[in-house]
Amino acid sequence: MAAVSMTVNGRSVTADIDPRTLLVQFLREDLRLTGTHVGCDTSQCGACVVHLDGKAVKACTILALQCEGAHVTTIEGLANGTELHPMQAAFREHHGLQCGFCTPGMIMTAVDLVNRKGSDVDEHTIRHELEGNLCRCTGYHNIVKAIAAGARAMAQAPLRQAAE
Amino acid sequence: MYAFAFHRPTSLRQAASLVGKLEDAKFIAGGHTLLPTMKQRLAGPANLIDLNAIPELAGIERSARAVTIGALTRHAEVAESKDVREAIPALAELAQMIGDPAVRHRGTLGGSVANNDPAADYPAACLGLAATIVTNKRKIAADDFFKGLFETALEEGEIVTRVSFPIPQRAGYMKFRNPASRYALVGVFVAKRAGEVRVAVTGAGANGVFRWKEAEERLKARFAAKSLVGLSHSPEGLNSDIHADAQYRAHLIGVMARRAVEAASNRE
Amino acid sequence: MTATGIGAPVRRKEDQRFVTGTGRYVDDLNRPGQAYAYFLRSPHAHAAIRRIDKAAALASPGVLAVLTGEDLAADKIGNLICGWMIHSKDGTPMKAGPHPALAQGKVRYVGDHVAVVIAETLLQAKDAAEAIVVDYEVLPAVVDPAEAQKSQAQVHEVAPDNTVFRWHLGDKAAVDQAFARAKHITKLSLTNNRLVPNAMEPRAAIGEYDPGTDSFTLYTTSQNPHVARLVLSAFIGIAPEHKLRVIAPDVGGGFGSKIFIYAEETVCLWAARKIGRPVKWNAERTEAFLADAHGRDHVTEAEMAVDEDGRILGIRVSTIANLGAYLSTFASSVPTYLYAPLLSGPYDIPAIYCEVDGVYTNTAPVDAYRGAGRPEATFVVERLAEVTARQLGMDPAKFRKKNYIRNFPHQTPVIMTYDVGDYHASLEKALELADYKNFGKRKRESARRGKLRGIGFSSYIEACGIAPSQAVGSLGAGVGLWESAEVRVNPTGSIEVLTGSHSHGQGHETTFAQLVSDRLGVPIENITIVHGDTDKVQFGMGTYGSRSGAVGMSAIAKAIDKVIAKGKKVAAHVLEASEGDIEFKDGKFTVVGTDKSAAFGDIALQAYIAHKFSGQELEPGLKEGAFYDPTNFTFPAGVHICEVEIDPETGMTSIVNWTAVDDFGVVINPMIVEGQVHGGIAQGVGQALHERAVYDASGQLLTASYMDYQMPRAEDFPPFTVGMTVTPCPSNPLGVKGCGEAGAIAAPAAVINAITDALGHEDIAMPATPHAVWRAAQKSQMRMAAE
Structure with missing residues (x-):
């Protein structure tokens, strides 16, 4: 066992863990933050995307011990209390989800995308930027729409630093 | 995954010393090849040495003749680097084509070069630009570095510290x-x-x-x-x-x- | 139409939890004291098990049990079943080999279940599994369905030629006559590629046993928890039905693959009692590739006969369907009754004959996957239609118009009676939306850039709303396919609707509530849809075959009618009028011709306090249940038009335009319906361009992860243009037809028709990968050079 400390959704956490524990397992099993999902074993589906020090990463391909001292934001940390983050609201408004399983990873990827590409990101760029996120339900059509709308809404909403 | 002990050196010297004394140790940087392999139990090192906390491995430097990139530099950093984009735009474009955005936030130049996956992108840039791979022990020309599938000129415990890419026309x-x-x-x-x-x-x-x-x-x-x-x-x-x-x-x-x-x- | 009633694009009620990460999928649940299961799977496609030595595994740290097929047999746990009996042409019943949850004496595909290790942690279970020593005698394997019947390898003793059934449908003599007088005959050899469903949530289960009540609970990723309970109790014999509760909470997509009752959940339940602890299992993606039921996998010879005017005279089809190593829960129905009865498409075809041989191979079981039989049928009909039009030199749209059914009801030669439709309307609208008349211009523009442009049609029909119980019973189904519902009105006027349908992405919590809100005038936020728990919902047949709207909602509508009828009785007492004078409208009970009325909520309260009527006159309460058995299948239909551009240098195909015009009858929520269409198209395009399960000759699955199995990505699609036409379905009270599978049914033929149009020849199979298209484009160039 080894000790690890990090900040998750603004809260300091410390735990004694098996070194084999992946960040996603640490979040789901130790912290019971089950919004981050596991959809594959090969870093391709993107269901496990969280923000590590403000950048989207795949939590299935990082050891929790590698996140010592880091700031992690998960889907559970995105909303401001009961007020949804503009990207969350856009996914609901534009029917950007069906079964909901890929959704947390999609939303975290989308927020990161807007952080990097700006709020007037075009459809083509959004589609390209989703190369690491798989969805089996929506055919991506409404996800792309939701992200474009969410991006615009993020520009309008006062930018919250959302624990990162 | 098989059990392993985790080590997180904060200097190159510490890392080199650790790998010298630990049994069956492997370095991990971005981890995007090693961790999936370990998850499938196709690799099971007894010791894992994390290079992520070593400041000497970071950074991009541009001189008149070359761009030199620290081994721990993430693909996204290479893709977005003003120096790389100006001096060797093809290299920035290559980095932008690796994996996906989340992978590019973690994956490193050094990891890709040291792993020498036959379908990886960076080895093509190293060979194409006649790069020099710099380790904690020596400098190796790209022509002499890539030896075959997942094989390189690196010796046991040798660490890639940076890669120097001569600026082409x-x-x-x-x-x-x-x-x-x-x-x-x-x-x-x-x-x-x-x-x-x-x-x-x-x-x-x-x-x-x-x-x-x-x-x-x-x-x-x-x-x-x-x-x-x-x-x-x-x-x-x-x-x-x-x-x-x-x-x-x-x-x-x-x-x-x-x-x-x-x-x-x-x-x- | 109200803002939340039928036809309104109501935003989904379920989304709040999904966008905040507070959905509850099986793997999010943990039971006190739970242990973890890990399955040791066969590395061989076909082998006899001589001996299993589990001593070292049992001695491994944290191990609670190592169980094998022998233990299952000792506990008299029954085999997994196939619930649809198919009879061969000669009248003999299909040959179903035994399908134990853990292998007994033999393994029959890579991934087959050899043993289960239960340990304190998953890592310990995995470590121990490596310590199990299995002595295999490797046997010859067969993987190619076209070779199965001639193979030396024999998958099951009961089927010496690996043939499960030799089935047929239609009038062979009539078809032979039609072909004899045909002016033109089109012949095609078609492969319907094998797919892996790949719901993003891998399958999972937690089995739990309570010794105090001697009862079991199973948390499982199921599309139909009641069917799971029925099979696990009546056939597999885990527990009596009343001692088994099955809960399917949030489920992350199914597409058919979560209909079936699999080995893993069976073993978790059984093992929970054996070790006295809850047992949890969660599939890794590679396990999903190896052991989820796959889809499609047909090899087909198809012919179409037409007369001198281009009218279709007949269709003749011969198919070999790969069913894998065991018959999965509904495997036998998919390439038979869900396939051949759709071979008439939307066309008036006098004669159809179809033969299907179902075969065993040493591959994962094959069963229903989105569309289930109907995509395979549509691919046959629509490839034949397109190629016939081309060979006759007719515009493919004109050829279809000439052959469309015009009068309804229409009896096809293959069982189905189409109740309603307007195929011309869909086609006309699609042609307009796709700007078909300017396609030539676009093609020339592409050619200037060195690209090949093509356009392809798919005019599909499907049979949904599965299905009238008597009808399917006569065709071999082991169950009835009705649905049940219960509408519970609370004293405060809020409502719970209990439904046997299951939502795993379809948005039932919203659409079902829209129906209730529309009918009872209750605000949608005061309505909760309850599903997925056999202890709450009395019974249900679950969600598949685009049946939840047509069948599940019809049951709710029927229960609502009963609630209104009961409400009228209560209102008669409250308003002091005779029951016959009470009408219910806009959420109010009114005495006809007066201004005396009471709101729905007031009547609900009165029903429960029961102050205004005596118990002899009327039972208190306001809660009604209903079972709805459909009178016919429903027949959604539509036209999809795909436009592609091919880079002949690399073989890369880009879909540049997609137009879909569908007739789903009455639409409850257009936003959700369009979403279903989008998703279906993506899966159909996936089949046409990207996806295939590949086994090598020895039976190893070469595409066992996303490294080798190509899933469609956002970049693979243009924005879709979706339009609708509406002919209300006369066969159910809501006029709905079903929309869940349309895209997956329509898309593959549209894509391949577009690619072959671009290439100028028909010689390409699915998936049309860049490699395949490049080879085919070279062939086009050689032909052009030769000409």
């Missing part, structure tokens, strides 16, 4: 992705340098990254896509799998090489 990279994995089915890096042209091919070779000498000669005579018309690579020695047979890969080498030359020629 022109360069271009084109990649035809494996439609499933998004690795290179065929990737071709073309660079025009003082006195030589290099054409490096990744993804296709049964023995990993290689140079396509016939194309280099033609392009040396005249650096234009037209020079490659009618030239095709032999399927011999190329990979054949469910995604592409050797003949298709051979054909794609020609197409990607022409397109890389076009990209290089069309700059400015």
Whole structure:
């Protein structure tokens, strides 16, 4: 066992863990933050995307011990209390989800995308930027729409630093 | 995963000392090759040495002749670096084509080079640009570094610290992705340098990254896509799998090489 | 139409939890004291098990049990079943080999279940699994369905030629006559590629046993928890039905693959009692590739006969369907009754004959996957239609118009009676939306850039709303396919609707509530849809075959009618009028011709306090249940038009335009319906361009992860243009037809028709990968050079 400390959704956490524990397992099993999902074993589906020090990463391909001292934001940390983050609201408004399983990873990827590409990101760029996120339900059509709308809404909403 | 002990040195010296005394140790940087392999129990090192907390491995430096990139530099940092984009735009473009945004936030130059996956992108840039791979012990020319599938000139415990890419006159990279994995089915890096042209091919070779000498000669005579018309690579020695047979890969080498030359020629 | 009633694009009620990460999928649940299961799977496609030595595994740290097929047999746990009986042409019943949850004596595919290790942690279970020593005698394997019947390898003793059934449908003599007088005959050899469903949530289960009540609970990723309970109790014999509770909470997509009752959940339940602890299992993606039921996998010879005017005279089809190593829960129905009865498409075809041989191979079981039989049928009909039009030199749209059914009801030669439709309307609208008349211009523009442009049609029909119980019973189904519902009105006027349908992405919590809100005038936020728990919902047949709207909602509508009828009785007492004079409208009970009325909520309260009527006159309460058995299948239909551009240098195909015009009858929520269409198209395009399960000759699955199995990505699609036409379905009270599978049914033929149009020849199989298209494009160039 080894000790690890990090900040998750603004809260300091410390735990004694098996070194084999992946960040996603640490979040789901130790912290019971089950919004981050596991959809594959090969870093391709993107269901496990969280923000590590403000950048989207795949939590299935990082050891929790590698996140010592880091700031992690998960889907559970995105909303401001009961007020949804503009990207969350856009996914609901534009029917950007069906079964909901890929959704947390999609939303975290989308927020990161807007952080990097700006709020007037075009459809083509959004589609390209989703190369690491798989969805089996929506055919991506409404996800792309939701992200474009969410991006615009993020520009309008006062930018919250959302624990990162 | 099999059990392992985790180590997180904060200097290169510590890392080198750890790997010298620990049994069956492996370095981990971005982890995007090693961790999936360990999850499948195809690798099971007893000790894992994390290089992420070593400041000496970070950073991008540009001189008049070369861009030197620290081994721990993430693909996204290379892709977005102003220095790289100005000096060797093809290298920034290559970095932008690796994996996906989340992978690019973690994956590192050093990890990719040291792993030498036959379908990885960076080996093509190293070979195409005649890069020098710098380790904690020595400097190795790219021509001498890549030895075959997942094999390099690195000795046991040797750590890639940075890679120095000479700035070419022109360069271009084109990649035809494996439609499933998004690795290179065929990737071709073309660079025009003082006195030589290099054409490096990744993804296709049964023995990993290689140079396509016939194309280099033609392009040396005249650096234009037209020079490659009618030239095709032999399927011999190329990979054949469910995604592409050797003949298709051979054909794609020609197409990607022409397109890389076009990209290089069309700059400015 | 109200803002939340039928036809309104109501935003989904379920989304709040999904966008905040507070959904509850099986793997998010943990039971006190739970242990973890890990399955040791067969590395061989076909082998006899001589001996299993589990001593070292048992001695491994944290191990609670190592169980094998022998233990299952000792506990008299029954085999997994196939619930649809198919009879061969000669009248003999299909040959179903035994399908134990853990292998007994033999393994029959790579991934087959050899043993299960249960340990304190998953890592310990995995470590121990490596310590199990299995002595295999490797046997010859067969993987190619076209070779199965001639193979030396024999998958099951009961089927010496690996043939499960030799089935047929239609009038062979009539078809032979039609072909004899045909002016033109089109012949095609078609492969319907094998797919892996790949719901993003891998399958998972937690089995739990309570010794105090001697009862079991199973948390499982199921599309139909009641069917799971029925099979696990009545056939597999885990527990009596009343001692088994099955809960399917949030489920992350199914597409058919979560209909079936699998080995893993069976073993978790059984093992929970054996070790006295809850047992949890969660599939890794590679396990999903190896052991989820796959889809499709047909090899077909198809012919179409037409007369001198281009009218279709007949269709003749011969198919070999790969069913894998065991018959999965509904495997036998998919390539038979869900396939051949759709071979008439939307066309008036006088004669159809179809033969299907179902075969065993040493591959994962094959069962229903989105569309289930109907995509395979549509691919046959629509490839034949397109190629016939081309060979006759007719515009493919004109050829279809000439052959469309015009009068309804229409009896096809293959069982189905189409109740309603307007195929011309869909086609006309699609042609307009796709700007078909300017396609030539676009093609020339592409050619100038060195690209090949093509356009392809798919005019599909499907049979949904599965299905009238008597009808399917006569065709071999082991169950009835009705649905049940219960509408519970609370004293405060809020409502719970209990439904046997299951939502795993379809948005039932919203659409079902829209129906209730529309009918009872209750605000949608005061309505909760309850599903997925056999202890709450009395019974249900679950969600598949685009049946939840047509069948599940019809049951709710029927229960609502009963609630209104009961409400009228209560209102009669409250309003002091005779029951016959009470009408219910806009959420109010009114005495006809007066201004005396009472709101729905007031009547609900009165029903429960029961102050205004005596118990002899009327039972208190306001809660009604209903079972709805459909009178016919429903027949959604439509036209999809795909436009592609091919880079002949690399073989890369880009879909540049997609137009879909569908007739789903009455639409409850257009936003959700369009979403279903989008998703279906993506899966159909996936089949046409990207996806295939590949086994090598020895039976190893070469595409066992996303490294080798290409899933469609966002970049693979243009924005879709979706339009609708509406002919209300006369066969159910809501006029709905079903929309869940349309895209997946329509898309493959549209894509291949577009690619072959671009290439100028028909010689390409699915998936049309860049490699395949490049080869085919070379062939086009050679032909052009030769000409």
